Amino acid sequence: MPVETAATLVDELRSLLPAANVLTDAATIAQFSEDVTEVPGHAPEVVVRVRDANDVREVVLLANRRRVPVVPVVANLNVGGLAIPERGGIVVDLSPMNRILEVNEADQYMLIEPGVSWGDVRKLLDEKYPSLRFAYSFSPPHTSVLCNCLMDGLVNLSLRHGPTSHWVNGLEAVLPTGDVVRTGSGSVGKTWCSNSPFPDLTGLFINFQGTTGIVTKMAVQLWPRYRLRRRAFVMGYDVDGSFALAKRLTRADVCDDIGGLSWPIAKLVFGEANPVHRRPEEPVFILYLDISADDERGLKYKLDVVDAAIADVRRGGAKLGDPLDVLDLVKVEPRFEKFADLPARLDFLMDHPGGGISWVGTYGPVSRWEEGIKRGMAIMEERGWPPIVVTRPMLGGHFGVLRFIELFDKKDPESVRRVAEVNHALAEAVIELGFFPYKTPGWVLARHRDKIDPGFLGLLDKVRRALDPNGVLNPGKW
Amino acid sequence: MDVKLNDPSRAHLMAFFVRSLLEKRLKDPEIARHAGGIAGRFSLEGSGMKAVLAFAPTGIEITCGDVPADAGVRGELSTLLGICLGKGFVLPFLMGRIGLRGNPIRLLPLLKVLVG
Numbered sequence: 001m002p003v004e005t006a007a008t009l010v011d012e013l014r015s016l017l018p019a020a021n022v023l024t025d026a027a028t029i030a031q032f033s034e035d036v037t038e039v040p041g042h043a044p045e046v047v048v049r050v051r052d053a054n055d056v057r058e059v060v061l062l063a064n065r066r067r068v069p070v071v072p073v074v075a076n077l078n079v080g081g082l083a084i085p086e087r088g089g090i091v092v093d094l095s096p097m098n099r100i101l102e103v104n105e106a107d108q109y110m111l112i113e114p115g116v117s118w119g120d121v122r123k124l125l126d127e128k129y130p131s132l133r134f135a136y137s138f139s140p141p142h143t144s145v146l147c148n149c150l151m152d153g154l155v156n157l158s159l160r161h162g163p164t165s166h167w168v169n170g171l172e173a174v175l176p177t178g179d180v181v182r183t184g185s186g187s188v189g190k191t192w193c194s195n196s197p198f199p200d201l202t203g204l205f206i207n208f209q210g211t212t213g214i215v216t217k218m219a220v221q222l223w224p225r226y227r228l229r230r231r232a233f234v235m236g237y238d239v240d241g242s243f244a245l246a247k248r249l250t251r252a253d254v255c256d257d258i259g260g261l262s263w264p265i266a267k268l269v270f271g272e273a274n275p276v277h278r279r280p281e282e283p284v285f286i287l288y289l290d291i292s293a294d295d296e297r298g299l300k301y302k303l304d305v306v307d308a309a310i311a312d313v314r315r316g317g318a319k320l321g322d323p324l325d326v327l328d329l330v331k332v333e334p335r336f337e338k339f340a341d342l343p344a345r346l347d348f349l350m351d352h353p354g355g356g357i358s359w360v361g362t363y364g365p366v367s368r369w370e371e372g373i374k375r376g377m378a379i380m381e382e383r384g385w386p387p388i389v390v391t392r393p394m395l396g397g398h399f400g401v402l403r404f405i406e407l408f409d410k411k412d413p414e415s416v417r418r419v420a421e422v423n424h425a426l427a428e429a430v431i432e433l434g435f436f437p438y439k440t441p442g443w444v445l446a447r448h449r450d451k452i453d454p455g456f457l458g459l460l461d462k463v464r465r466a467l468d469p470n471g472v473l474n475p476g477k478w
Numbered sequence: 479m480d481v482k483l484n485d486p487s488r489a490h491l492m493a494f495f496v497r498s499l500l501e502k503r504l505k506d507p508e509i510a511r512h513a514g515g516i517a518g519r520f521s522l523e524g525s526g527m528k529a530v531l532a533f534a535p536t537g538i539e540i541t542c543g544d545v546p547a548d549a550g551v552r553g554e555l556s557t558l559l560g561i562c563l564g565k566g567f568v569l570p571f572l573m574g575r576i577g578l579r580g581n582p583i584r585l586l587p588l589l590k591v592l593v594g
């Protein structure tokens with residue numbers, strides 16, 4: 001953007017918002033120019049900190065008049081380059097909008113603003129609503145709940161209830177035209193208890209990556225909190241046996257959450273920076289199982305079901321360990337506490353030298369999990385990467401997560417090149433099997449657009465143009 | 479008293495657990511003094527992962543793999559973890575959930591170091 005135009009834009013923004021909320025200093029611009037991934041950064045002209053939907057509306061109207069891109073951001077920690085302002089313009093920092101506006105204990109939902117974090121929700125529910133629980137992702141505690149819900153995120157109740165987008169009862173959004181809309185039951189009454197029985201206009205904002213509107217409020221479902229909870233780890237010594245157990249337990253319907261972590265993750269927890277060697281006698285996957293119940297009898301029943309499933313899968317020839325209670329592991333190695341109670345900051349992923357983290361994180365058919373895992377691990381090992389894999393059955397096992405993670409040095413061009421190369425290879429391999437990246441990065445769309453139904457892409461484009469005729473909202477995404 | 483894990487880049491998971499356990503336990507000066515008086519090599523095998531602990535007055539070295547040892551114990555990782563956390567070893571022994579190798583008397587001094 002020409003310097004004069006940018007200066008005029010900043011002046012106009014300062015006439016709409018408090019001057020202190022319109023930022024052009026080098027540190028702020030740099031902060032919002034890139035994320036943790038290998039996706040190339042790009043600087044915005046200006047960053048505005050908004051206080052409410054009216055601020056958002058004023059900014060969007062101005063951007064529309066001037067045809068300037070607008071990129072909504074909260075923590076800027078998505079692992080896909082989705083909040084990088086690749087065409088410059090205005091970054092709208094929604095983090096000051098951080099109020100939990102309502103917790104409805106009877107109807108089991110909360111109404112939140114975009115800046116509300118996992119940590120905020122956990123603290124409030126623990127302190128004031130002990131009968132309710134939310135669920136948590138492996139994201140750091142300061143990141144946005146609302147963004148996770150908008151981006152089909154996965155949490156530790158997603159086995160039971162699906163990705164967090166399924167939990168949205170309705171929302172308020174500022175459209176690119178400046179209109180403010182409400183969806184779900186919040187559109188007709190005082191309660192935000194349900195997205196049904198209304199036409200699903202909420203869906204116009206889910207997974208659109210901020211290209212159809214800026215969501216300023218969201219009603220999200222909460223769940224009953226049971227009194228007793230156990231988290232156990234089961235070591236699996238081959239992929240097939242590990243996932244036979246994961247599938248078996250998924251259908252047994254006794255776990256709140258089941259996840260699979262490949263062997264390098266445990267070594268990262270122990271401080272091994274680059275675990276690329278696995279001894280043949282070591283486990284390949286570590287399954288974690290979350291189980292809760294309201295009384296001892298219920299808990300015992302569920303634990304018995306787990307034991308029976310392990311015994312049954314062992315009879316089929318798989319080598320599986322006995323369940324290890326995570327609290328016992330914590331007594332030996334306190335760093336395992338991160339896995340005991342979410343939300344937690346996974347410092348072994350976030351704080352390594354080099355600071356870069358990237359992934360190919362996909363949803364797809366559990367029927368092809370094992371094949372995808374084996375192919376992906378081989379691709380990573382061939383290229384010298386620790387085969388870091390995270391999996392989770394979703395929505396009762398109707399689909400599953402398959403995610404390959406790389407830690408790299410963002411400042412080293414060769415490291416960045418290697419990440420891009422392995423990600424392309426991984427995406428190629430798993431898309432062929434029917435998996436597709438969630439929080440879909442632009443590079444995936446650029447390379448794999450030809451695999452998407454043209455009718456789908458055409459409709460998507462029509463919807464977006466209808467809502468954002470000038471293409472100002474987060475251009476270049478989906 | 480130092481705890482050293484030999485070649486950690488090629489070590490197995492149980493060796494990392496053992497290192498963490500020893501580092502924690504040896505923070506107690508009495509346990510460290512006791513450990514300093516132990517001599518010999520002892521194997522621990524959990525779920526097929528074998529590590530040998532070589533005791534010397536200055537420290538303990540952990541080596542993965544099939545290294546000769548004076549005595550040893552093997553079992554499921556969960557069973558060994560339970561014993562180390564003070565859940566008792568008699569019952570697992572009587573139930574055949576742990577097996578001993580070599581002279582079991584030589585293993586007794588280890589209990590104070592590993593079990594707590």
